[in-house]
Amino acid sequence: MGKKEGEKNGGGNKVAPAPAPAEKKDDVSVTAVYKINCNCNGCVEKIEKALRHFDGVEGVKIDRDACELTVKGTNLDLTAIREKLEKEIKKKFELRDELHKETLQLARENLEKEPRIMELRNQPRPQDGSSQSWYPPSVVSSPNSSCPGTPSSASSSSFSSHRTSDRPQSPSHVSPAEAAGIIAVLKDKSVDELRKLLSDKDAYHHFLLSLDQVKIQNNSRDELRKETLQLARENLEKEPRIMELRKQCRIIRKTELAAAQEKLNELERKKEETLKFYSPQSLLQRLQDAMNKTEEESENLHKQLLDRDVDLATFVQKYKKLRTTYHRRALIHLSAKTSSIG
Numbered sequence: 001m002g003k004k005e006g007e008k009n010g011g012g013n014k015v016a017p018a019p020a021p022a023e024k025k026d027d028v029s030v031t032a033v034y035k036i037n038c039n040c041n042g043c044v045e046k047i048e049k050a051l052r053h054f055d056g057v058e059g060v061k062i063d064r065d066a067c068e069l070t071v072k073g074t075n076l077d078l079t080a081i082r083e084k085l086e087k088e089i090k091k092k093f094e095l096r097d098e099l100h101k102e103t104l105q106l107a108r109e110n111l112e113k114e115p116r117i118m119e120l121r122n123q124p125r126p127q128d129g130s131s132q133s134w135y136p137p138s139v140v141s142s143p144n145s146s147c148p149g150t151p152s153s154a155s156s157s158s159f160s161s162h163r164t165s166d167r168p169q170s171p172s173h174v175s176p177a178e179a180a181g182i183i184a185v186l187k188d189k190s191v192d193e194l195r196k197l198l199s200d201k202d203a204y205h206h207f208l209l210s211l212d213q214v215k216i217q218n219n220s221r222d223e224l225r226k227e228t229l230q231l232a233r234e235n236l237e238k239e240p241r242i243m244e245l246r247k248q249c250r251i252i253r254k255t256e257l258a259a260a261q262e263k264l265n266e267l268e269r270k271k272e273e274t275l276k277f278y279s280p281q282s283l284l285q286r287l288q289d290a291m292n293k294t295e296e297e298s299e300n301l302h303k304q305l306l307d308r309d310v311d312l313a314t315f316v317q318k319y320k321k322l323r324t325t326y327h328r329r330a331l332i333h334l335s336a337k338t339s340s341i342g
Helices: 002-008 041-051 078-089 101-122 151-165 176-187 191-199 201-210 212-277 280-306 312-341
Strands: 029-035 057-063 068-074 094-099
Touching: 029 078, 041 057, 041 078, 101 212, 176 212, 191 201, 201 212, 280 312
Parallel strands: none
Antiparallel strands: 029 068, 029 094, 057 068
16 A cells, blocks of 8 residues: 555656755955056057956956056956956066955954854754744654554655645755665664654654764865864964054055156156257247357458458358358248248
């Protein structure tokens, strides 16, 4: 009879287990600052284009005055970003600063929750209004099935209620091998022992904790908790070093910024002097000074001729050359002046 009912329900050993939900990895928000040595429009466009479709990048900001590139995103590979930028831009990029506020905050929260976790672990499970609410959903059945008759009928009733209850809040998915192991343990128990498991909470918990599957899960949970706490402590130990490095980076940036500003001011001053020296007004003034000097030399040569300090042939040769130079400069001066006025 039990065999026919098992075949009618599809067979307990042939039920395909539900796929385990994929474990979701916690996202970590990261903000990284890179030192750059390019601030032209072309480099800025290349940087934005290179990071536009990079995995995890949510925002890019370039500060030309401070020569800094700030990249914000989730689960960023900072080394891959630097290598991609150096490959695309053909210039050196240096990772200056990385903010770990989210990681440090998570570490603090984990350490603060440790006493509460240990307290909850040692407390007994609370009871609801129902006398059997402390059982997991997989063993809760209708009121008529609270007193099992035989082990086979009890397991069949439990299997039937598990298929028809449709409880979305139950996250457990038992594989066929695990279910077979639990059934093998229950098969050797008598009817009185099975009734005691359903009526005595302490006996049920003792039986539950004696299962190999539960022991393995508890051991895995304890190991993961220890690893999480150890990682949190290591992160907190690194916080002073991170703050010190950040302070050193700020000092270095201020020093470099002051030196760059001083150099920029010197270049601006030289540029102003060069522009002033080669301005149209300056060129016209120098041309006018050259004309006056040539005119003065011509007058001195004429005076030397009157004083008979130079012979006539020499006077004619030099005077002709001076007047030619004077008139050429005068024509250039007049042409430049007329062009500027027009």
